[in-house]
Amino acid sequence: MIDYINQGNKDTRSGFGVGLTELGRSNPNVVALCADLIGSLKMQTFIDENPERFFQVGIAEANMMGIAAGLTIGGKIPFTGTFANFSTGRVYDQIRQSIVYSGKNVKICASHAGLTLGEDGATHQILEDIGLMKMLPGMTVINTCDFNQTKAATIAIADFDGPVYLRFGRPAVANFTTENLGFQIGKGILLQKGKDLTIVATGHLVWEALEAAKDLKSQGLQAEVINIHTIKPLDEDLIIKSVLKTGCLVSAEEHNYLGGMGESIAGLLAKHNPCPMEFVATQDTFGESGTPTQLMSKYGLDKNAIVKKALAVKNRI
Amino acid sequence: MIQLKLLLKSNNILMTNIQSLEKTTTQVRRDILRMVHKVNSGHPGGSLGCAEFFVALFFKQMKVTLPFSMDGENEDLFFLSNGHISPVFYSVLSRRGFFPVSELNSFRLIDSRLQGHPTTHENLPGIRVASGSLGQGLSVSIGAALTKKINNDPKTVYTLIGDGELQEGQNWEALMFAAGKKVDNIIATVDLNGKQIDGRTEDVLPMGSLKNKFEAFGWKVIELKKGNSIPHLLKTFKVAKSKLGSGKPVAILMETEMGNGVDFMMHTHAWHGKAPNDKQLENALSQNIETLGDY
Numbered sequence: 001m002i003d004y005i006n007q008g009n010k011d012t013r014s015g016f017g018v019g020l021t022e023l024g025r026s027n028p029n030v031v032a033l034c035a036d037l038i039g040s041l042k043m044q045t046f047i048d049e050n051p052e053r054f055f056q057v058g059i060a061e062a063n064m065m066g067i068a069a070g071l072t073i074g075g076k077i078p079f080t081g082t083f084a085n086f087s088t089g090r091v092y093d094q095i096r097q098s099i100v101y102s103g104k105n106v107k108i109c110a111s112h113a114g115l116t117l118g119e120d121g122a123t124h125q126i127l128e129d130i131g132l133m134k135m136l137p138g139m140t141v142i143n144t145c146d147f148n149q150t151k152a153a154t155i156a157i158a159d160f161d162g163p164v165y166l167r168f169g170r171p172a173v174a175n176f177t178t179e180n181l182g183f184q185i186g187k188g189i190l191l192q193k194g195k196d197l198t199i200v201a202t203g204h205l206v207w208e209a210l211e212a213a214k215d216l217k218s219q220g221l222q223a224e225v226i227n228i229h230t231i232k233p234l235d236e237d238l239i240i241k242s243v244l245k246t247g248c249l250v251s252a253e254e255h256n257y258l259g260g261m262g263e264s265i266a267g268l269l270a271k272h273n274p275c276p277m278e279f280v281a282t283q284d285t286f287g288e289s290g291t292p293t294q295l296m297s298k299y300g301l302d303k304n305a306i307v308k309k310a311l312a313v314k315n316r317i
Numbered sequence: 318m319i320q321l322k323l324l325l326k327s328n329n330i331l332m333t334n335i336q337s338l339e340k341t342t343t344q345v346r347r348d349i350l351r352m353v354h355k356v357n358s359g360h361p362g363g364s365l366g367c368a369e370f371f372v373a374l375f376f377k378q379m380k381v382t383l384p385f386s387m388d389g390e391n392e393d394l395f396f397l398s399n400g401h402i403s404p405v406f407y408s409v410l411s412r413r414g415f416f417p418v419s420e421l422n423s424f425r426l427i428d429s430r431l432q433g434h435p436t437t438h439e440n441l442p443g444i445r446v447a448s449g450s451l452g453q454g455l456s457v458s459i460g461a462a463l464t465k466k467i468n469n470d471p472k473t474v475y476t477l478i479g480d481g482e483l484q485e486g487q488n489w490e491a492l493m494f495a496a497g498k499k500v501d502n503i504i505a506t507v508d509l510n511g512k513q514i515d516g517r518t519e520d521v522l523p524m525g526s527l528k529n530k531f532e533a534f535g536w537k538v539i540e541l542k543k544g545n546s547i548p549h550l551l552k553t554f555k556v557a558k559s560k561l562g563s564g565k566p567v568a569i570l571m572e573t574e575m576g577n578g579v580d581f582m583m584h585t586h587a588w589h590g591k592a593p594n595d596k597q598l599e600n601a602l603s604q605n606i607e608t609l610g611d612y
Contacts, residue, residue, distance in 0.1 A: 052467065060494065063459075066453050067459050068460060075464070102447045103438065104446075
């Protein structure tokens with residue numbers, strides 16, 4: 001197992017921007033759309049290099065989703081870019097009917113997901129998007145954990161035929177996964193082996209999970225840490241294999257516990273291997289203004305929260 | 318003299334063509350009525366009102382390639398935004414050869430490709446996007462038109478939108494975009510029948526002058542007063558096509574009569590989403606004699 005080291009804080013949305021730029025150079029069918037958030041989504045290099053393959057739609061996300069669906073007819077692979085809130089809740093019916101039910105090869109790329117959007121507050125901090133997207137039959141849902149993984153995922157989804165929801169965030173966070181590792185949709189990554197409990201984390205919570213595992217180690221507990229970047233389809237085998245060994249699990253995500261990754265895992269465990277489980281997630285609440293660190297602490301989404309839930313789940317065995 | 322003969326000959330051909338299209342329309346009306354009657358559900362009113370439009374478009378105006386391919390490269394494309402008028406769409410697609418006419422018999426039944434509202438999900442040839450939840454078709458059509466531009470494909474994208482459907486805000490996002498970004502390879506037709514489920518469009522939510530609104534958004538607008546006349550439709554399509562490529566998208570505001578061709582279904586919104594009973598069907602079919610053979 002690799003001892004993961006932070007190679008320097010970077011934002012995941014920049015990983016998207018770099019990945020999109022590479023796609024612009026390597027895949028002539030990739031086109032991009034944005035709803036007035038080019039800077040936030042880091043799309044400028046792609047636009048500079050491929051002006052004829054970029055469409056600024058203005059503040060009109062519903063239209064953007066419909067146009068993206070239409071662009072696929074004739075072989076284009078559209079990547080839409082806006083905040084997670086405007087990529088999902090605002091345009092749910094457009095995604096449902098024109099994209100997913102219609103089987104269109106659209107990549108919905110969503111930045112500023114979750115509480116770590118920070119000071120803008122709850123109007124922009126969507127904590128329900130994973131649930132909204134995973135409920136759609138045939139939708140692939142990905143939530144990446146750092147710059148390198150976001151870049152790799154952006155590149156990988158272009159080669160996958162079907163609608164994808166790619167979720168990432170705003171703040172600079174630890175960049176710790178191996179560069180150019182590639183990205184396998186639907187395949188979880190075993191980051192750290194352990195025997196006492198399983199921590200399954202997605203998105204920004206993956207680094208926190210690794211940090212929590214260090215704390216737990218000092219308390220005599222060996223945590224197995226799994227990075228589930230693809231929430232749907234879920235890597236069921238990897239999770240089941242782990243809990244068969246550890247007997248308990250903590251899920252960790254920057255999302256409501258209702259509808260999130262944890263809920264999918266709970267369903268899996270109930271079906272195949274019932275065992276104690278705890279959820280690190282928001283508890284059916286909206287967010288608020290604050291710095292990302294303050295918010296993650298207040299809403300119980302950081303390393304300390306994971307340690308607490310890990311000890312709690314061990315006590316239930 | 319020779320020229321006159323040629324002119325007469327071409328007029329004859331034109332007449333024959335129009336008569337043939339009108340015969341097809343009558344059969345399409347029968348299909349619509351029989352489809353909705355069988356399952357006691359569906360939307361005959363708007364379907365009947367747009368029968369001439371669909372026949373003129375699919376049998377004369379558009380260059381389509383069979384067998385159907387989703388990408389539709391180098392062919393004209395059509396998107397139906399107001400998906401509830403699926404009966405007319407299905408009838409015309411089958412009569413045009415996209416799928417067997419006998420399949421109309423499965424409309425709205427379990428395990429059918431002919432879902433209540435059109436969908437790509439069951440792989441029915443001729444359908445390129447699901448529609449039914451209103452207001453989305455124009456955006457999709459614009460996307461398809463943009464891909465044609467990127468691919469240097471000179472063909473045209475057609476779409477049909479209901480007038481009541483224009484109450485959905487997404488249409489206005491799409492109208493603004495198409496004009497602002499010079500999507501000039503699209504012809505969007507609005508079915509102006511003035512009616513929607515709850516009554517007259519004017520009473521439900523007045524929309525004012527659509528011509529003024531579309532023009533203010535930057536579209537070229539052609540008004541078609543006789544949307545149930547095949548010769549008028551063909552002429553209008555020709556004019557619309559001549560206006561493509563000018564930097565502006567083109568709209569046809571097509572006035573139609575909901576329930577056209579069945580006397581008791583006309584001049585009312587009552588048949589928007591209601592099927593005729595046995596007696597009413599008999600009456601309606603007697604007004605539209607079989608021309609191409611019932612399915």
